[in-house]
Amino acid sequence: MNQSEKKPILVVGAGIAGLSAALRLSKSGHQVQVLDQNWMVGGCAGTYLRKHHLYESGATTLVGMEEFMPLGMIVRETGLDIQPIHLEIPMQIHFPNNRILTRYESLDQWIDEAEGFFGFKQAAFWKQAYTLADTVWRASTKYLDFPPANLSEAFSSMLKFKPADWQVLRKALISTNQWMKNQGMPLQGDFADFVDAQLLITAQSNAQQTNAAFGAAALAYPLFPNYYLPGGIGKLAQAMADLALKNGAQIQLRTAVQSIKKIGSAYEIQSNDQVWHADQVVSAIPVNNLIDLLGQRPAGIRDLRTESSLWSAFQTSFSVRQALPFQALHHQLHCERPIPHLAGKTLFVSFSHPNDSExxxxxxxxxxxxxxxxxxxPWNSEYKAEVEAEILIQLRERGFLVAQPDYVHSAAVGSWQKWTGRAFGAVGGYxxxxGLKPWQMNNAASGWPGLWLAGDTVYxxxxIPGAALSGWIAANRCLAALG
Ligand SMILES: Cc1cc2nc3c(=O)[nH]c(=O)nc-3n(C[C@H](O)[C@H](O)[C@H](O)COP(=O)(O)OP(=O)(O)OC[C@H]3O[C@@H](n4cnc5c(N)ncnc54)[C@H](O)[C@@H]3O)c2cc1C
Structure with a gap:
């Protein structure tokens, strides 16, 4: 037995990315030690109990479960057991003056709805968006060494490319705006606002900034099956953790990593209560956090964003005794007036399933x-009460809230820092x-032997599906390095 087999592989972070890596590594028979600073697994995709109700820490929507998509691949490869409910209607968009646009999963039904709502032909645009998205999803689980870490990997990836993949690559070179313009879509008005708002919640950006390949995948998100997890989105992380434990992995919570030192070809990891040694480390925390822990930036981290170019989130949660007010569980609400201190003009509202008694x-x-x-x-925690009050007023005005809410509580920058440990309280990934092409993004290779990168700041x-895939890719690279 060589040294690498004796020491566990250390995974920092038990969010979706870290758990996905732990699953892959433990399934391959390796000893795995996962550390997380929180008291529960899941990070931004966790579910917590308060006053007999289960609340979501962040994420609420779930896609990527089909067999050619990241979570479908992980289920197939590991036997992960989750029981999602398919949502007939993935999402509804609420424009001012009570105009509701329903995002049907069926492409034909959606095209009819969108053409009727916006008043112009869009069939060719949406058909192309769907085809591009389908190719992007399929490519994501096919090219597990993408983005290439070096020229030789780039060359071997390209040899495997199919004609449809080249189409996607070409779209990665233009903006979503440019692609919309080429397709005769308007760049102003309700349609453009709708596109920007949908991209904000998927790509964390807008049509000007997002490349068309990613933009198409993001816009077509509701055209692929969307699911609900009874008991909360955190059931996914819990199922991943349970299976990793069953495979022999160890998960230690309430254990914050404070520094990572490279000593020769190995790593010394200092946590709040212990020193750990590992030859292989998967960092499943944002790369900004990793650099703090290392005290320097490995050469492989090519894309490092500063605080001012990242988002945090404001999240208000409550329970309410009322019937589901609309057809769907998930809604994007275009506000009739801005909510003070928040970015964008929309709120994303998710209801628990009415039959989810858990x-x-x-x-x-x-x-x-x-x-x-x-x-x-600048954000000041004193703004919290003002923002929360205005959100409740607008929800009431727009028919989302018809009874008295109970246990209203909100999270902002400081809550994210505490819950996830994420630098600046920045969430949602990069x-x-x-301007940044997919092959220029951070990938799993840090540039330091034995240190692998995963999480939503890495390709x-x-x-959730992207974070899970990034963990899987990091584990694959780690396994390849171990031979
Ligand atoms: C408000 C909000 C809504 C969202 N909605 C959706 C959605 O509807 N659908 C969707 O698919 N995605 C959604 N997302 C995005 C998705 O939740 C995240 O991209 C994904 O969960 C990130 O996973 P991760 O493992 O990369 O990071 P994280 O979830 O942040 O996990 C990192 C883990 O590392 C731990 N950690 C950090 N520092 C240390 C340290 N020093 N030592 C030990 N442990 C450490 C943290 O405690 C955490 O558990 C949303 C995100 C937010 C914030």
Missing amino acids: RAPDGSLVVSVSAHLDLSK PQLN PGQG
Whole structure:
């Protein structure tokens, strides 16, 4: 047995990315030690209990479960057991004056709805968006060494490319705006606002900044099956953790890593209560956090964003005893007037499933409302009460809230710092920027032997499926290095 087999592989972070890496590594028979600073697993995709109700820490929507998508691949490869409910209607968009646009999963039904709502032909645009998105999803689980760490990897990836993949690559070179213009779509008005708002919650950016390949995948998000997890989104992280434990992994919570030192070809990891030694480390925390822990920046981290270019989130949660007010569980609300201190003009509102008695045993609904918070602007925790009050007023005005909410509580920058330990309280991963091509993004290779990168600041890293895939890719690279 060589040295690498004796020492456990250390995974920092038990969010979706860290757990995905731990699953892959433990499934391959390696000893794995996961450390997380929080008291529960899941990070930004966790579910916590308060006053007999289960609340979401961040994420509420779930895609990526089909067999050619990241979570589908992980389920297939590991036997992960989760029981999602397919949502007939993934999302509804609420424009001012009570105009509701329903995002149907069926492409034909959605095209009819969108053409009727916006009043112009869009079939070719949406068909192309769907085809591009389908290719992007399939490519994501096919090219597990993307983005390439060096020229030789780039060359071997390209040899495997199919014609549809080249189409996607070409779209990665132009902005979503440019692609919309080429397709004769308007760049102003309700349609453009709708596109920007949808991109904000998927790409964390807008049509000007997001490349068209990613933009298409983001816009077509509701055209692929969306799911609900009874008991909360945190059931995914819990199922991943349970399976990793069953495979022999160890998960230690309430254990914050304070520094990582490279000593020769190995690593010394100092946590709040212990020193750990490992030859292989998967860092499943944001790269900004990792650099703090290392005290320097490994050469492989090519894309490092500053606080002012990242988002935090404002999240208000409550339970309410009322019927589901609309057809869907998930809604994007275009506000009739801006909410003070928040970025963008929309709120994202998710209801628990009315039959989910595990989340709300008293027949009530649990509601999560989130919005982007611009870290380039000063935030003061004293704003919290003002923002929360205005959110509740607007929810009432727009028919989301018809009864008295119970246990209203909100999270902002400081809450994210505490809950996830994330630098600056920045969440949602790195925004997609058109200037940054996919092959320039951070990938799993840190540039330091034995140190692998995962999480939503590393390719592809957007949302739960992206974070899960990034962990899987990091584990793959680690396994390849171990031979
Ligand atoms: C408000 C909000 C809404 C969202 N909505 C959706 C959605 O609807 N659908 C979707 O797919 N995605 C959504 N996302 C995005 C998605 O939740 C995240 O991208 C994903 O969960 C990130 O996973 P991660 O493992 O990369 O990071 P994290 O979830 O941040 O996990 C990192 C883990 O590392 C731990 N950690 C940090 N520092 C240390 C340290 N020094 N030592 C030990 N442990 C440490 C943290 O405690 C945490 O558990 C949303 C995010 C937010 C914030």
